[in-house]
Amino acid sequence: MNSETALAPAVESILEAARERAEDSRDRDNVSVDARSFPDAIAQAEADGRVPVIAEVKPTSPTADGTRPDDPVELAEAMVDGGAAAISVLTEPTQFGGSPEALTRIRDAVDVPVLRKDFVLAESGMDIVDADLFLLIARFVDDLEGLVTAARKRGFQPLVEVHDGDELEAALAAGAEIVGINNRDLTRLEVDLETFETVAPQAPADVTLIAESGVSTPADVRRMRAAGADALLVGSAIMDHGAGETDVRENTRRLTRAEDATDSEHQT
């Protein structure tokens, strides 16, 4: 699936690096994962009165104000302590400061599902590291159905990311059951929460919908939930790259408790 609009230079550079890494990983054996269930993690959060949040360990990014050098395991543990239903780990090294090793350490340390967030373009890129959820970005892969099948064959739960109605259609045709609607456009890297509100109504009710990117406040959480989000993927607002020293546990808690009517101090 390839959109006509040009990608941001940072994204072009990420994809170029991803192609090189794919070449290097051609001859690996297939991983075989006994995945932690993401639907169960969502149900558990809902039962506990927490908004299902996938909190993202994202040391930096092309749009971040700085880099957060904290130990990734400490960050992930603080996120789970703050109520995160799952953890997303950027494994992309060139623009996000991530690594597969960080994901492995995090998955060993927490008991919630862990998403591998990277820019994987081909099946050979799947065999780098075990994870519970695996990101596929509809815009970047030609054979989406083939990669959804390949991910499931390895035990991953594929999360297919889309940005518009056409990509959503392609995701559904490929058999996606978990779909992330990214509020960030990959052309200018701007975020607009209206993206989720526009695309989500086109998804069938039995698809698990995740609102990705640009969710900063409890009010944003409530807005995305009102538009049909089963879960939210949040990186920057939890990592808070600019300030650097803010409390990741508290940043996560503020969002996971956004629908808690008795928690009035966290309602803005």
Ligand SMILES: O=C(O)c1ccccc1NCC(=O)[C@H](O)[C@H](O)COP(=O)(O)O
């Ligand atoms: O976050 C970026 O700057 C970025 C730039 C180019 C391509 C992708 C990018 N982000 C990947 C993501 O999908 C986000 O990390 C994720 O949705 C969380 O977004 P946010 O809460 O806005 O950090």
